[in-house]
Amino acid sequence: MLAPVSSGRSPVESENELTTLYHHRRLPLVRLALLLVDDLPTAEDVVQDAFAALMRRHGRRLAELDDPEAYLRTSVINAARSVLRRRRTARAYIPERSLHMPSADSGVLISETHQEVINAVRCLTQRQREVLVLRYWSDLTEAQIADSLGVSRGTVKSTASRALGVLARQLETTQ
Structure with missing residues (x-):
């Protein structure tokens, strides 16, 4: 009680x-x-x-x-x-996710030369990668890339030029 x-x-x-x-x-x-x-x-x-x-x-x-x-x-x-x-x-304390994890069979499926190009592309900035992939993989025009990324055609041209220069330097050093 x-x-x-x-x-x-x-x-x-x-x-x-x-x-x-x-x-x-x-x-x-x-x-x-x-x-x-x-x-x-x-x-x-x-x-x-x-x-x-x-x-x-x-x-x-x-x-x-x-x-x-x-x-x-x-x-x-x-x-x-x-x-x-x-x-x-x-x-x-949450660990960061890795940006890119290659697939288990990527080494077998892609020849060594192609793998060098892919590794060099990973060294580019995000915008440079986007421009090159849209231009050479998706076959878009400069105007279409500019519309897709929300930038001017001049930005697309200069970004592509710089990206190709970086790729050329990267591939020269690996050979």
Whole structure:
């Protein structure tokens, strides 16, 4: 049996206060947490944990708290900050994906000369690769390449010229 609370309220009245607080403040607190963590299931967990912490720390004696809503709001904000810190830490330790993984049979299927050209193309900048692939693999005109990449024809011409120069230098050094 529960002992009566010091405020003179019965345990049933205190439980009703907690239930009423939960029903009236849960949704606004979930909205607050959602704005902070940008993930509904996590926001709901944060709010549920705040109510559980309130229950653990103060039981059903809400009269002892000056402002239970402020206590919950502070708990939600602190828990959301913790979630964001954990996310940031986890992202910092995720290894980078390798940019290119050759297939298992690439060495067999492509002759050594072709492999040298492919390796040299990998040394180009992304725009240079795009221009050369669109020009020589897809057989697009300068105007079509310019439209596809959203650049001028002059940019296509100069990029292709520089890319071919880099390729020539790369292939000279490998031979």
